[in-house]
Amino acid sequence: xxxxxxxxxxxxxxxxxxxxxxxxxxxxxxxxxxxxxxxxxxxxxxxxxxxxxxxxxxxxxxxxxxxxxxxxxxxxxxxxxxxxxxxxxxxxxxxxxxxxxxxxxxxxxxxxxxxxxxxxxxxxxxxxxxxxxxxxxxxxxxxxxxxxxxxxxxxxxxxxxxxxxxxxxxxxxxxxxxxxxxxxxxxxxxxxxxxxxxxxxxxxxxxxxxxxxxxxxxxxxxxxxxxxxxxxxxxxxxxxxxxxxxxxxxxxxxxxxxxxxxxxxxxxxxxxxxxxxxxxxxxxxxxxxxxxxxxxxxxxxxxxxxxxxxxxxxxxxxxxxxxxxxxxxxxxxxxxxxxxxxxxxxxxxxxxxxxxxxxxxxxxx
Amino acid sequence: xxxxxxxxxxxxxxxxxxxxxxxxxxxxxxxxxxxxxxxxxxxxxxxxxxxxxxxxxxxxxxxxxxxxxxxxxxxxxxxxxxxxxxxxxxxxxxxxxxxxxxxxxxxxxxxxxxxxxxxxxxxxxxxxxxxxxxxxxxxxxxxxxxxxxxxxxxxxxxxxxxxxxxxxxxxxxxxxxxxxxxxxxxxxxxxxxxxxxxxxxxxxxxxxxxxxxxxxxxxxxxxxxxxxxxxxxxxxxxxxxxxxxxxxxxxxxxxxxxxxxxxxxxxxxxxxxxxxxxxxxxxxxxxxxxxxxxxxxxx
Ligand SMILES: Nc1ncnc2c1ncn2[C@@H]1O[C@H](COP(=O)(O)OP(=O)(O)O)[C@@H](O)[C@H]1O
Ligand SMILES: [Mg+2]
Numbered sequence: 001x002x003x004x005x006x007x008x009x010x011x012x013x014x015x016x017x018x019x020x021x022x023x024x025x026x027x028x029x030x031x032x033x034x035x036x037x038x039x040x041x042x043x044x045x046x047x048x049x050x051x052x053x054x055x056x057x058x059x060x061x062x063x064x065x066x067x068x069x070x071x072x073x074x075x076x077x078x079x080x081x082x083x084x085x086x087x088x089x090x091x092x093x094x095x096x097x098x099x100x101x102x103x104x105x106x107x108x109x110x111x112x113x114x115x116x117x118x119x120x121x122x123x124x125x126x127x128x129x130x131x132x133x134x135x136x137x138x139x140x141x142x143x144x145x146x147x148x149x150x151x152x153x154x155x156x157x158x159x160x161x162x163x164x165x166x167x168x169x170x171x172x173x174x175x176x177x178x179x180x181x182x183x184x185x186x187x188x189x190x191x192x193x194x195x196x197x198x199x200x201x202x203x204x205x206x207x208x209x210x211x212x213x214x215x216x217x218x219x220x221x222x223x224x225x226x227x228x229x230x231x232x233x234x235x236x237x238x239x240x241x242x243x244x245x246x247x248x249x250x251x252x253x254x255x256x257x258x259x260x261x262x263x264x265x266x267x268x269x270x271x272x273x274x275x276x277x278x279x280x281x282x283x284x285x286x287x288x289x290x291x292x293x294x295x296x297x298x299x300x301x302x303x304x305x306x307x308x309x310x311x312x313x314x315x316x317x318x319x320x321x322x323x324x325x326x327x328x329x330x331x332x333x334x335x336x337x338x339x340x341x342x343x344x345x346x347x348x349x350x351x352x353x354x355x356x357x358x359x360x361x362x363x364x365x
Numbered sequence: 366x367x368x369x370x371x372x373x374x375x376x377x378x379x380x381x382x383x384x385x386x387x388x389x390x391x392x393x394x395x396x397x398x399x400x401x402x403x404x405x406x407x408x409x410x411x412x413x414x415x416x417x418x419x420x421x422x423x424x425x426x427x428x429x430x431x432x433x434x435x436x437x438x439x440x441x442x443x444x445x446x447x448x449x450x451x452x453x454x455x456x457x458x459x460x461x462x463x464x465x466x467x468x469x470x471x472x473x474x475x476x477x478x479x480x481x482x483x484x485x486x487x488x489x490x491x492x493x494x495x496x497x498x499x500x501x502x503x504x505x506x507x508x509x510x511x512x513x514x515x516x517x518x519x520x521x522x523x524x525x526x527x528x529x530x531x532x533x534x535x536x537x538x539x540x541x542x543x544x545x546x547x548x549x550x551x552x553x554x555x556x557x558x559x560x561x562x563x564x565x566x567x568x569x570x571x572x573x574x575x576x577x578x579x580x581x582x583x584x585x586x587x588x589x590x591x592x593x594x595x596x597x598x599x600x601x602x603x604x605x606x607x608x609x610x611x612x613x614x615x616x617x618x619x620x621x622x623x624x625x626x627x628x629x630x631x632x633x634x635x636x637x638x639x640x641x642x643x644x645x646x647x648x649x650x651x652x653x654x655x656x657x658x659x660x661x662x663x664x
Binding site for chain 2: 065066067086087088092093094096098100101102103104113114117118161165
């Protein structure tokens, strides 16, 4: 009834989907590069594909760009079937992992190539090329040939060539992998700024999880040609969907055990603290604790600990200490990160406890 | 002490070895070229400045009149029609060879080798025999005419033999493999992602051919064209067998000067014209190759 109408929760309106990948499969002989991949990417989203080498990231991008014919499935762009269109008629630009710069053209010519195909007036082409070269910081090198550039400079030419067309969808295959740390950080900011400015939807492939975490609105983690989980970075980190994601994203301490009577029990350690969601089926499960969530309880400390161990190693990582603690019955040491001073040193006996942990039941999708 | 001396001696002999090895390897080739190519070429070139001997041979008196004679309209016309015929043959070979070479690069690796062997198989048969085979084919009473009449495509037999077109056919047939092989080598080197990048940026297939493939295969196009053009230009067998002697090319002219007219100096001048044309062509080819395949990095 009207009277008991509750104030509606204010939410950002859901963004319209731009790309819909539906049950896409592609095999090369016996190798299954894509296995029923389904994804929805929203207009203006910064979307990352994260996964180990060989998991099918490049194949997915190439399918969207039109250079691989999928065996099954569909790809829609703004609701239209993309697969029936030849590659040169897709409003999609791909920055190749190998850059694929035209060796016989100057930097400026490479960047202008796509605009010239649109039959734009010469003046506009020149202006836009200059503008984008400024953005990537290559104005001074406009007349060079690709073989006169460093790896990082070539990468920036490839980026400039892809963004100058202002496509609806920009696909970037490991766009920053050849850059050194500092330039990479700058280019990451640049990409982010660019995305806000030009309003292009970005799909970035990377095997660098920090890059994915810092850039993307949402991340799809892939393994063995399958999507393991799609989620915003924080959720991916805090609530991994399965063991693969828990292990691949960030550093984790993983304890294998069973769910019995809504409790997690590990063989050597007994019941361990973790919130078991109601309705969780009994059976094999894994407890995931991030190193920064582990507390060290020194002797004399009154708070309750969970497991006992001996500090095997302590390393300083600029502001943060990482301790490796050997716990009886485990092959891998527990990793603990603590800010500030080292709370314990090598050989010390410590108790470990944690307040927050995640539970995963499946190994892999 | 000896321990200190040994490495020095070793170093010196190694340095010497580094110099001697290429020398040893190069000498036979150099000797071959010096004795059997450079010397005859120089000798024949020197005839150009001498006077004609009464019964062939030359008399060593300085004479430049042969160069003037080469500029007479009748000889310029022979030169022009030679260049045109060899040029048409080159163009036809390029138009046939480019798609062929491209198709070969698209074959699975195992079949590529088979296809390349098939391309050179005609070379295993004697050149003259292959030309006589064309006489059998193109003859008014020949196989091709039989077929044309039988299918009713023509009513009367067409005279195809002893025409300039027959000469062009002969050149194309004889030298097509020399066009295909360098084109294949060039096309095979193109990174297929460059063609994809071109399509991704909105280029049609024709545009990609013009703006990416052709410029990148220019070294192969030029090498193949030279390898067809040069032997066609100087050829005198094909014009005689398939052209029936009605088509006089520079090669025929040169041969006639030496063997029939006994005018060695003039034959030598004509030969030099061809050699100079060659040198110009090869220089251009080297220059283009260097440009396309890139100068070393500067930074
Ligand atoms: N053209 C191809 N032929 C055969 N196998 C391929 C081809 N392209 C990709 N693959 C295989 O498909 C799998 C996925 O490759 P790819 O999409 O390049 O992975 P990623 O980009 O994630 O490293 C790999 O096992 C790779 O070897
Ligand atoms: Mg890849």
